[in-house]
Amino acid sequence: MIKVAILGYGNIGRAAEEAVKAAPDMELTGIYHHDDCLSCIAGNIDVMIVCTPTREVQKFATVLAARGICTVDSFDIHGQIWSLREAMDAVCTANKTVSILSAGWDPGTDSMIRALLMAMAPKGITYTNFGPGRSMGHTVAAKAIEGVKNALSMTIPLGTGIHRRMVYIELEEGADFKTVEANLLADDYFAHDETHVIPVDSVDALNNVAHGVNLVRSGVSGATHNQRFEFNMEINNPALTGQVMVSCARAAFRMKARGEYGAKTMIELRPIDLLPGSTEQNIKALV
């Protein structure tokens, strides 16, 4: 049994807990809050699933990897993944362990599908269309506008990678909607997309963790144009993220056992390493 623990117990941590409990080859050895003293973490851990806020991932993953514990995170700032990988790779290699970075659905499984489609049709354009679903980054930006008590920013796909933002806001007592709307539309998070601001009595009444993706590629295989590919999903967002992290925990454990130390993103993983069961069972069932 792979000994798995969870650090951080928000939406993703809870979903990861469910996925560990459903895995036939894992046991849950602990759940830690991210304000726990890291030095208190017991030694009985093969893989720590790091479910802290993204900006705290590196701090915790570095300490854990330095102790030789495998880590999995869902770090999601696309532009900073390479530098995180460089930093974590050095720590993991020095301490003979494995970190899997940005394990979720985007970055994550979508990245694997984008890579696979590039291998199938090397020239062409891929569009990743997100939603409908909540954008965490845009929701945080909307909440930071003066006069906003609570907010929810929905991402609506318009095709070819273009998105509409539907921003539902609960105003603070006495705040002026027109002023709040103007400030929000001027914010850099919203200024570049079609954005609609809608006042509501209760943001909580809109709460729903559904999300989706429509990933489309038209490209060229060899000399043959018009090869068309499409991947769609409609999912519970934290449930999928937690599950993908747990599947990656299995891959991290196996890679460490084989001496393949270092930090990896999901496009660097073998799909079979994500699955329980033997090589023979999986090849016979899936290939």
Added chain:
Amino acid sequence: MIKVAILGYGNIGRAAEEAVKAAPDMELTGIYHHDDCLSCIAGNIDVMIVCTPTREVQKFATVLAARGICTVDSFDIHGQIWSLREAMDAVCTANKTVSILSAGWDPGTDSMIRALLMAMAPKGITYTNFGPGRSMGHTVAAKAIEGVKNALSMTIPLGTGIHRRMVYIELEEGADFKTVEANLLADDYFAHDETHVIPVDSVDALNNVAHGVNLVRSGVSGATHNQRFEFNMEINNPALTGQVMVSCARAAFRMKARGEYGAKTMIELRPIDLLPGSTEQNIKALV
């Protein structure tokens, strides 16, 4: 530059040639007909793309691997892949080389997607719906019926993995359609599916290498049901198969360079190994 050669020059061999020529990191060092004497093959080959009929793959791949040459094939008899892998793995390990087996779209890239969807939602059902497109196996079976001059069997997806067979036949002079139809419908290849037999003046007039897949999974991530996934493609069949084999040739070359000897199916490959360019370039572009 990776030195790539092609063995077999039918539809797939020609498509592989186009894909090698389009690859920025490969040079084509030879094209061999599968009745060429294997001892005549020049030594200047890193990877041989084996485009012979499926039943001849093992014979040729074994001889090539014994010489330390990497091979890629698109062996497509699902029930025999594991035993082929066992046999080729022994030859490859002994001769410090790499064989990638069943590199096409099914088995192949579909297998990778099925594995990925299992990692995203471990419980549930996946349906792989093929077509519309030609089935080689059913076409060969139809041609073997007495009184059939030429035939084409189309696979039509009806959903949930159920398929209709549309069999177009050109009769031999004096053959009786009703007799041919009855014999065909009684053949084990057709007896278990909804099958329609249609007489035509020219099978050649129907020639089209288009094919497609609709791969659907509904499953459970952690404890959350009703996670829904779908992969669709509409493609030129030999062009995609040839391209996938060429992308796998790159992976074989890299795995051999890292000392990862043996025979592998596509679910055992890292997606990034299929792509030209550096790890940094691909992570920045795709993750």
